[in-house]
Amino acid sequence: MSKVFAQISMSLDGYVAGPNDGPENPLGENGESLHEWIVGLDSWRRAHGLEGGEESAVSPLVDEYISRSGATILGRRMFDLGEPHWGDDPPYHTPVFILTHRKRPQQTKLGGTTYNFITDGVSAALARARDAAGDRDVSVAGGANVIGQFIAAGLLDELDLHIVPILLGGGARLFDGLPAMLNTFEQAEVITSPGVTHVRLSVTPAGAGVRS
Amino acid sequence: MSKVFAQISMSLDGYVAGPNDGPENPLGENGESLHEWIVGLDSWRRAHGLEGGEESAVSPLVDEYISRSGATILGRRMFDLGEPHWGDDPPYHTPVFILTHRKRPQQTKLGGTTYNFITDGVSAALARARDAAGDRDVSVAGGANVIGQFIAAGLLDELDLHIVPILLGGGARLFDGLPAMLNTFEQAEVITSPGVTHVRLSVTPAGAGVRS
Numbered sequence: 001m002s003k004v005f006a007q008i009s010m011s012l013d014g015y016v017a018g019p020n021d022g023p024e025n026p027l028g029e030n031g032e033s034l035h036e037w038i039v040g041l042d043s044w045r046r047a048h049g050l051e052g053g054e055e056s057a058v059s060p061l062v063d064e065y066i067s068r069s070g071a072t073i074l075g076r077r078m079f080d081l082g083e084p085h086w087g088d089d090p091p092y093h094t095p096v097f098i099l100t101h102r103k104r105p106q107q108t109k110l111g112g113t114t115y116n117f118i119t120d121g122v123s124a125a126l127a128r129a130r131d132a133a134g135d136r137d138v139s140v141a142g143g144a145n146v147i148g149q150f151i152a153a154g155l156l157d158e159l160d161l162h163i164v165p166i167l168l169g170g171g172a173r174l175f176d177g178l179p180a181m182l183n184t185f186e187q188a189e190v191i192t193s194p195g196v197t198h199v200r201l202s203v204t205p206a207g208a209g210v211r212s
Numbered sequence: 213m214s215k216v217f218a219q220i221s222m223s224l225d226g227y228v229a230g231p232n233d234g235p236e237n238p239l240g241e242n243g244e245s246l247h248e249w250i251v252g253l254d255s256w257r258r259a260h261g262l263e264g265g266e267e268s269a270v271s272p273l274v275d276e277y278i279s280r281s282g283a284t285i286l287g288r289r290m291f292d293l294g295e296p297h298w299g300d301d302p303p304y305h306t307p308v309f310i311l312t313h314r315k316r317p318q319q320t321k322l323g324g325t326t327y328n329f330i331t332d333g334v335s336a337a338l339a340r341a342r343d344a345a346g347d348r349d350v351s352v353a354g355g356a357n358v359i360g361q362f363i364a365a366g367l368l369d370e371l372d373l374h375i376v377p378i379l380l381g382g383g384a385r386l387f388d389g390l391p392a393m394l395n396t397f398e399q400a401e402v403i404t405s406p407g408v409t410h411v412r413l414s415v416t417p418a419g420a421g422v423r424s
Contacts, residue, residue, distance in 0.1 A: 012373070012397065012413075013387035014226040033394050161224070163375070165397035165413055167390050175225035178379050182245050185224065185377035190409050192402045197411050201224075201377055 007160035019170035026081035058193035070136025154205025219372035231382035238293035270405035282348025366417025
C-alpha cells in the first residue's frame with residue numbers, strides 16, 4: 001500500500017510558522033526563513049518551472065517528494081492563507097483534499113491540481129486521497145495542526161523534519177497538544193545540507209511496535 | 213580564550229525534561245528516555261567508573277565533553293533536584309558554580325568536584341568559572357532556563373543538541389521565552405548515532421555576525 005508522509009521545516013524551538021500569520025503573511029513573522037534552504041535548490045526550482053539553483057545532498061530528497069506524491073492533504077486554514085499566493089498553476093500538481101467544515105464545489109486548476117473539499121474528517125480525506133494517489137504516496141502538506149491530527153490518529157507512516165537552526169519565538173508548533181510518545185518515531189535516515197539537518201522518521205502508531 | 217558550551221538532549225517537541233519533575237523524579241515523567249542513548253555508551257560509562265558499553269560514532273563526542281570541561285555552571289533548581297542523586301563523587305569532576313539567590317558555604321566533594329554558590333548573576337558565575345577552567349572550557353550543564361539565559365545574554369559559544377525522536381508532551385522547553393533569532397545559530401557539524409541526531413551549533417550573539 002502507498003505511504004502517508006509529511007515533510008516540513010521546523011525551527012529549533014519547534015515552530016513550522018512564525019507568529020501573527022495572515023493573508024499577507026501566510027508563513028507568519030520570519031516564517032520564510034524556514035524555507036530558504038529549499039527555494040535555492042535546483043530540484044525545487046525545476047519543479048516550480050524555474051531555472052538555476054544549487055545542487056546539494058538534499059536535492060534528490062526534494063525530487064523524491066515531488067515524484068512520490070500522488071495526492072495532497074491540506075488543512076482549511078493553510079489552504080485559505082496559501083491559495084491566493086498559489087495562483088492558477090498551484091505547486092501541488094496532484095488532487096488536493098482540503099479538510100474543512102463547509103462544503104464547496106471542486107475546483108480544477110492548471111498543471112494537474114484539483115481542490116476537493118472534505119467535510120467528514122481526517123479518515124475520509126485519507127480514503128479519498130489514497131484512491132486518487134493509486135500506487136503513489138499521499139503527502140500531508142500541513143499545517144501543523146493537520147500533521148498532528150494524522151500522528152495522533154496513527155495514520156502517518158513517515159515524517160521528514162527539516163531542522164533549521166533558527167528560533168522563531170512564537171507561531172505554530174508542529175507537535176502542540178500531542179501526548180508523550182516514546183515508541184512512535186524511529187530515526188531512519190539523516191541527511192545534512194548546508195546549514196540544515198534533515199531527519200527522516202518512520203512513524204509507528206502507539207502500541208503497534210517497539211523501537212529497536 | 214576558552215569556550216562556553218552546552219550539550220543537552222532534547223525531544224522532538226523541544227523538551228529537555230518531562231513534566232512533573234521533583235526530588236524523586238529529577239528528569240520528570242519519561243525524562244530518562246532522553247538519556248538512554250548516552251548511558252549505554254562506552255565513553256560515558258568509563259567516565260562514570262563503569263565497565264562495558266557500546267562504542268558508536270558519538271563515543272568520541274562524549275569523551276570530548278568530559279576532557280574539555282574545566283568548570284561547570286548549574287541552575288539552583290537542577291542542583292537541588294540532582295544533588296541527592298549525585299552522591300559523594302559527583303559526575304562533574306570540576307568546580308561547579310551554582311546560580312542561586314541564597315549564599316551557602318562552598319562544599320568539597322570527591323573526584324575534583326566543588327560546589328560554589330554564586331549570588332550575583334550569570335556574568336559573575338561565568339567569570340568565576342572561566343578562572344577555574346583555565347585553558348579548558350566552561351560547560352553550562354543546565355537546566356533549560358540557565359542555558360536560555362546564557363543564549364539570551366550572548367554568552368554561549370557552542371550548543372550541542374542531541375535530538376531524540378520521542379515526544380514528552382510537557383515539561384521544560386529548552387528555548388522557552390527566547391525571542392526570534394535568525395542569525396544566532398550556525399550548524400557546524402552533524403553526527404548520527406543509532407537513533408539520535410547530534411547537531412553542533414556555533415552560537416553568535418545577535419547582531420555580532422551574519423550566518424553565511
